[in-house]
Amino acid sequence: MAIIRWLLGRLILLFDALFSPRAPKRAPEQQAQLDEQTKPLALYQYAACPFCVKVRRAMKRQGLNIALVDAKQAEHKQLLQQQGGKVQVPCLRIEDAGETRWLYESGEIIQFLQQRYA
Template identity: 65%
Template sequence: MFIIRWILGRMILLLNFVFAPKKRQRPPEQQDIIDQQTQSLALYQYAACPFCVKVRREMRRQNLNINLVDAKQARHKAILTAEGGKLQVPCLRIEQDGQTQWLYESKAITTYLNKRFA
């Protein structure tokens, strides 16, 4: 089973690389504002997870520079479990007004990104 998952994961990464979406073009001033806003966001993810790929494709489509955190690393896994409440990816960590919100599910994350940045 591990070998099948590994092969499928690599196929997903290859197809994502070959068919990467085009980045949204903004004026430099507007992109700087967006970049400042995305500094308070972090995406906890696995590289070959299809749902994580879906969120990363949306981030690329909107030209968002969100910090990517590998949830397979023990310290990141511990933070995700302790602060977020469960070990599930993708998970978007949103720091806003001194509060931290954890947003799970790829559809919810892409909807949030579209509402906030599109």
Template identity: 55%
Template structure:
């Protein structure tokens, strides 16, 4: 079973690389403002997780330089569990203007949030 999951994961990554979406174009000043806002957002993910790939593709399509954190690494895994309450990916960590941290777990919710905020 583990071998099958590994093979499927590699196929997902291959298809993602081959059929990668084109990022949207923005004016330089607008892109710099968005880049600054995105620095306060991190995506906890597994590299070959299909739902994580879906979120990363949406971020690329929106031209968002999201910081990704591999939740298989112990330090990021602990931060995810301590902050968000569970070891589930994808998870978007959002630092609000007032300093509060929001943890968003569902890929569809994450994509909707990114599209509403940055599209």
């Protein structure tokens, strides 16, 4: 079972690399401004999780350079569990006006990013 899961993960990564979406072309100052706006965000994720790949592809399509956090690492996993409430990826950490929100569910994360950075 573990081998099948590993193989599926590699296939997902291969597909993602071969058919990688294109980021929109922006002027460097425009991109820098957007990067500044997305600084308070971090995506807790696993490299080969299909739901995480879906969110990363949506981010790429929008040209959002959001920090990626490997939730397999013990310290990150612990923080996700403690502050987010459960170990499930993808999860978007949003620092907003001194408060931290944890947004689960790939569909909701994509919708949030589209609404905020359309």
